[in-house]
Amino acid sequence: MLPHVLVLGGTTEARALATALTGRPGIRVTTSLAGRVSRPGALAGDVRVGGFGGAEGLAAWLRERRVDALVDATHPFAGTITANAARAAAATGVPLVVLRRPGWRPGPGDRWHPVPSLEAAAALLPRLGDRVFLTTGRMGLAAFAPLARLHFVVRSVEPPEPPLPAHTHVLLARGPFTVAGETALLRDHRIDVLVTKDSGGAATSAKLGAARDLGLPVVVVRRPPLPDGVTPVGDVPSALGALDALAGP
Numbered sequence: 001m002l003p004h005v006l007v008l009g010g011t012t013e014a015r016a017l018a019t020a021l022t023g024r025p026g027i028r029v030t031t032s033l034a035g036r037v038s039r040p041g042a043l044a045g046d047v048r049v050g051g052f053g054g055a056e057g058l059a060a061w062l063r064e065r066r067v068d069a070l071v072d073a074t075h076p077f078a079g080t081i082t083a084n085a086a087r088a089a090a091a092t093g094v095p096l097v098v099l100r101r102p103g104w105r106p107g108p109g110d111r112w113h114p115v116p117s118l119e120a121a122a123a124l125l126p127r128l129g130d131r132v133f134l135t136t137g138r139m140g141l142a143a144f145a146p147l148a149r150l151h152f153v154v155r156s157v158e159p160p161e162p163p164l165p166a167h168t169h170v171l172l173a174r175g176p177f178t179v180a181g182e183t184a185l186l187r188d189h190r191i192d193v194l195v196t197k198d199s200g201g202a203a204t205s206a207k208l209g210a211a212r213d214l215g216l217p218v219v220v221v222r223r224p225p226l227p228d229g230v231t232p233v234g235d236v237p238s239a240l241g242a243l244d245a246l247a248g249p
């Protein structure tokens with residue numbers, strides 16, 4: 001039986017890793033998706049969709065499907081599945097590689113306000129402006145719903161989940177975005193302040209450059225911590241290297 005790698009996906013890196021692994025002879029790759037996105041696009045290798053039923057369900061899946069290595073390549077803010085992956089790996093003895101793209105770093109001219117949660121971002125906003133560009137994804141926007149006085153432009157890939165603030169304009173779009181495009185958007189909507197998660201990566205970082213150029217403040221929601229004892233790798237080549245090291249000579 002070929003060595004079987006399960007990639008917990010939902011990110012650009014997971015997609016690239018599946019492509020790279022399926023290009024290697026003698027490996028079977030399955031990518032797991034939560035099923036949140038209606039049209040996730042084609043993926044190399046096998047694909048399964050939907051939750052496992054907690055850490056225990058994931059552990060059972062690893063055993064039943066004879067998985068030899070587990071790669072958690074989920075989004076930096078998908079904290080539950082990451083915790084479950086660590087628990088399931090520990091319970092089954094299946095080696096775990098955690099692939100996390102690095103977070104963004106502020107540079108000269110940036111006016112960043114780091115906060116620990118969406119609720120903390122919402123609490124800060126009334127002091128920073130009236131017109132908000134909200135790019136934290138389609139979930140969790142209830143935190144901003146009480147801010148009835150502010151005007152929001154919400155951008156997400158899929159329609160945002162209610163409740164939403166009273167004054168909300170929704171833009172459905174998928175990156176990558178350009179600094180020129182983001183600058184035009186911030187100007188056209190007369191945005192005072194940007195809110196983002198520290199997702200990292202190039203596809204959605206242009207808004208940060210645009211905010212810097214326009215001198216706008218940015219509320220940056222910090223990442224949830226990784227489980228104890230987990231040291232992530234930062235990119236696809238490093239994940240491939242970690243898998244090679246597991247396979248041995």
Ligand SMILES: NC(=O)c1ccc[n+]([C@@H]2O[C@H](COP(=O)([O-])OP(=O)(O)OC[C@H]3O[C@@H](n4cnc5c(N)ncnc54)[C@H](OP(=O)(O)O)[C@@H]3O)[C@@H](O)[C@H]2O)c1
Nearest residue numbers: 009010032033034051052053054074075077078079080081
């Ligand atoms: N959070 C974000 O901002 C964000 C952004 C872009 C993409 N994503 C992707 O969207 C997915 C869901 O994100 P989330 O923040 O809702 O995750 P989450 O809060 O960590 O996970 C919630 C539950 O969804 C299921 N799940 C999550 N990822 C899964 C996967 N790759 N395969 C199978 N089941 C999965 C698990 O259900 P069970 O307990 O039943 O196994 C998990 O307990 C993730 O795969 C992530 O990579 C998230």
